[in-house]
Amino acid sequence: MGSYSEYKTINLPWLTQIPTNWKLIRNKQFLQEKKIIVGNLSNQYTLLSLTLRGVIKRDLSEKKGKLPSSFDTYKIISPGDIVFCLFDMDETPRTVGLSEYDGMLTGAYTVFQVHDINPQFLYYYYLSLDNIKALKPLYTGLRKTIKIDTFLALKLPVPPRAEQDQIVRFLDWKVSEINRLIGIKKNQINGYREYEKKVINDKVLYGLQEAPLRESGNHWVGKIPTNWKIIKLGKFCSFQNGISESGNFFTSGTPFVGYSDVYKHLELPKYVKGVAKANEQQQEIFSVRKGDIFFTRTSESIEEIGMAAVCKHTIKDAVFSGFLIRCRPRMPLINEDYMKYYLQIPAVRNHFSSMMNIVIRASLGQNLLKQMPVVVPPLKEQKEIAEFLDAMHERFLRLITTNEEEISMLEELRSTLISDVVTGKIDVRNIHVPAYEHVDDMVADGGEGNDEEPRIPGEED
Template sequence: MEKYFEYKEINLPWLKMIPVNWDIRRNKQFLHECKKTVGDKSSEYTLLSLTLRGVVARDLSENKGKIPASFKAYKIVQPGDIAFCLFDMDETPRTVGLSKYKGMLTGAYNIFHIEGINAQYFYYYYLALDNVKALRPLYTGLRKTINVNTFLSQPMPFPPRAEQDQIVCFLDWKVSEINKLIGIRRKEIQELEELRENTILHTTTSGLDTSVPMKRTDNFWIGTIPEHWNVVQVRRVYSVILGKMLATEPADSSDTYEEYVCAKDVHFDGVDLSDLKQMWFSTSEKQQYKIEANDLLIVEGGAGAGNAALVEEPLDRDVYVQNSIHIVRPKSNRATTKFLAYWMRSMVKRNYMAFVCSVATIPHYTKDKVMSTVMPLPPENEQKEIVRYLDNECEKINNLITKKCSQIATLQELKNSLISDVVTGKIDVRNVTIPKYEHVDDIVDDDLENNEETETDREEA
């Protein structure tokens, strides 16, 4: 795409040049802060959240995120209003949003009516800054806040109105095209993940030899298995050790302060040792709760209940487990720990935790529930063959997923770069013809949608 014919210098920390026909205006020329709260009329407003997808309506019946006891302090938001988070911006995935809704948003945000400028252009401009956290120079104080008056006094590029409208039309088109490609890649990833889980389930229940006779087990989670396999509870072939309860003080002078693994550190793709907490352990507790090679770690409670990771190699230091983690070890060579790891993964992916644990509050996959879990048990040599096969197949699928994820990251970078280049005048789109196209919203991973999980905390901080 072509650049503008001529540029002029401006004095912004994040922008040095703009097209010569553009002006500079201050935010206060477009923004009017809205501080009105819903009070006792919260039932008249939709609950909103500012997330990586922008301002979205929340469904309280889904019971996601933290819901306050009262919405009285929540601010009223009208369609077309701009929401900003002007503090702790490094910790907030998205700090600006343009609302399509009439609703209410936590008082942690500043709400502005906007006029005198294309609101979508204004949003795209600050989205571009937000993507690179360009407003950091405006932080003040320990909490890294931006004073509202400082924000309102900030200058920004101001193209002619017809040009703003063309920029918005162009970006709406191109962003939709990129979002569509991202959606295709995400669907491909979902299909690969389903293939991986189906491969694990089929192989751990049917084995690798398609010629052997099969038998029914009358167990819903297992179904049919080869005739010469057994069905056992985990307790028959594995020992289970629940980790140590949290100890914030030493019991005596011989206790030592040691690193431990808790629920946040254990995932199906491995154990994360990068940010371990510490507590006090006695000499006997260190012997009991120390993680060893070939241990299977299973999460006891919370959203990750049942998540399991195999420690295949000795750790480079002594690490122990807290009581949100079970250590599972084979009692004899009848059992292969990694076979159980694959079986646990299959069970969790098929929502076994919702079946075996009470989910009315926090699910707990207790020691007794772990030991009572039913599993297929092939002969030891077949377990090892199955593990080798699944290691190989899962690696192939994981490599494909990694490539798709890399493609999504590249597309996301392209989108961010395009938005930035267009709203700052680095490329000229005035003469671009906009074709008919399907609008596609941003698509974001559920585990990244964490603004709404912390809004109440920010409001109360």
């Protein structure tokens, strides 16, 4: 692939030259805003979302994400329409999407019908700008908004229609190839993670060596080695609910274990800003010590409840969130590294899912935690299991990190290729596009489709 033989100078903030046979034409020549609202007919339309993977269908049965109380203000969208999120543009992961579906989309977005230009070419061009947030010079106000009139007056480089079509064919081909490679890498990562979960479950419940088994007496756990015990958490731990950040108990810079630290298994702790200092009694009640176990206590989603993290160090003057329960062992029955892995196994999740009241809002209380069955091998075996799993985790972490780095390089290659082709840095007019299998972003990402939408004013999110 080479460049064009001749270029001409232009004055876009993100682009200084284009091929001489291309034109600069304003968006308003190709875009007509659509403002059709679904009203009380929302039950007749498929709910769509603008995500990192483009415009996707939302599966309401999965109950992922939060939804408004009414869809009456949502806009109707059709295949070939292009969608822009023209606010919070720096913070929004994806601000442009081309719809393949009939459906409805939040009324906060701007929807356009496209005419007299290849819609996919237009999408690729604005995707290339979105990847580097190139539209920043057009932002106004605290919410970094682009006014619709300003956007429609913006010029874009436009090749002849036959050339647009060839650019789209070429990019569809090459992007599919890159997506396929990304998909392979992500499948490898998923395979490593699933295998690691299986090994953790097997070693935590059955040990490193084959041993005679007996019924544990708990149907979520099943059989365990004959010399192991099952002890309820409440038999050897004390419990304490956390305290609200807004309770004026902390001083700026106070170490603080929060909900996201535990749920996302982040490094403990973070630091609270701009709140008052705790007195000595409060500091002791809500303290954080080596071996403490923190459970997430309340959420709208059962998947987030009962996630746990073990604190590896005593943290001087630290306190913890009211969204957590601290579990503090009173006797040395459990190795903290073994416990870290035990809390990840399906039996623990099954225990919470089966026992928790989730009629209105999922909530984990101390009484339920006290009944949680803990498989307790001899301490020597616990240490050996934890060391084995630590070593295995390090091996898988290296493999996953390598794949993630390769994915990042492929994603960068994809972004650069799109940008170079739609801005005329690369001439693809005479490149033969062979037959190929189309692979989109959703397949490359394992088909999850769970990207979050940007925060929409006036909607629950």
